[in-house]
Amino acid sequence: MFKFSFKFMFFFTLFFGTLVSISSMSWLSIWMGLEINLLSFIPLINNKKNIFLSESSIKYFLIQAMASAMFLFLIIMFFFMVSMDLNKSYLLMMNVLFSSLMILKMGAAPFHFWFPSISEGMNWTNNLILMTWQKIAPMMILSYTMNFNFLIFIVICSTMVGGLGGLNQTSLRKLMAFSSINHMGWMISSMMLNENLWMMYFIFYLILLMNIFILMNVFNIYYMNQTFMMMFSNKYFKIIFFLLLLSLGGLPPFLGFFPKWMIMELLISNNMFMLMFFMILFSLITLFFYIRITYTAFILNNKKMNWTLKNNSNSMKYKTLMIFSIFMNFSLLLINLIFI
Structure with missing residues (x-):
């Protein structure tokens, strides 16, 4: 009971810190919200019994604390420059520094x-x-x-690093991290042109990622060689996992293609053809390593495992999860039939 209340409290303050940041009217309140969010996330990931979780929590704290300290220093410098009525080039430099710190905090x-x-x-x-x-x-x-101009550079870097960085990964957590970097490039590009489109992309990304992570958590999958011997004893789970990855990669006609399609239309209408070309090119690379995971899972059969997998495929709640995943993946087909 105490453990549950402890986690519930930190989850509440985690969400509260983000809400404070996005609803604040002053830079100092934004900084306070970021700090509340940071200090709530550290206890959630820290675990004395697991050295890897403890190491990750220390790394995360150091990076985020450094970025927050620099952010507070830039706030003070910004008000000093405005009061001194300095040259606009200095304010432009401060703008780039602010953006760089936020990109550091989000990991793009x-x-x-x-x-x-x-x-x-x-x-x-x-x-x-x-x-x-x-x-x-x-x-x-x-x-x-x-x-x-600075954000265009960030978009190209994020899509390129996210696409190329996942090619040589055998750890699914690192692979999904590079996939997240690639998706951040798409989110930033949509945010430059239309904030509502960014929110829509984020919601679709959240739904797909939640489905994939639930499946990998249920079957205790962390490395690619665990998919070789068939992570799911039920073949339907394999197919759903395959379709979820294709949807996350943005392959039509799945759900993940819909927000990317909207972003591509917006980029075309703003004559940003080269940026769209780079984004599509490196998204195809991410789609390649998604297919590589599922291809090996379907074709190869390796009995060697890192640890014993759970066999939960016959449980009712996991069958419900499978039905929900099918519905979410093929909902775009209904959207196309009704509205297009």
Whole structure:
């Protein structure tokens, strides 16, 4: 009972810190919200019995604390520059520095060096929070200090690093971390043009990632060689997992293609053809390593495992999960038939 109330309290303050940041009217309140969020997430990922979780929590705290300290220093410098009525070039430099700190906090390229290693030390639940909820506040603050040319550079870097970085990974947690970096490039590009489109993309990404992480957590899958011997004794779970990964990669006609399609239309209408070309190119690379996971799972059969897998495929709640995943993946087909 005490353990449950402890986690519930920190989950509440985790969500509360983000809400404070995105609803604040002053930079100091934004900084306070980010600190509440950080200090709530550390106890959730820290575990004395698991050295990898403890290492990840220390790394995460150091990176985020450094970024928060620099953010507070830049706030003070910004008010000093405004009061001194300095040249606009200095204010532009401050704008880029603000954006860089938010990109560091969310783990987008080229400030992504900490993200895969921290993701490797966490379980799937903590990874889900790290790759979804922890991005909201930095993304919203990034939209306040938007520098168009700088963000185009960030989008290209994020999609490129996210696509190429996952090619040589055997750990599924690192692979999903690089996939998250690639998706951050798409989110930033949508945020530059239409904030509502960014929110829609984030919701679709959250739904798909939640389905995938629940399946991998249920069957205790962390490395690619565990998929060789067939992580699911039920063949229907294999198919659903395969379709979820294809949807996350943005392959039509699945759910994940719909927000990418909207972003591509918006980029075309704004004559940003080269940016769209790079984003599509590196998204195809991410789709390649998604297919590589499922291809080996379907074709190869390796009896060697890292640890014993759970056989939960006959449980009623997992059958319900499978039906829900089918519904979410094929809902885009109904959207196409009704509205297009």
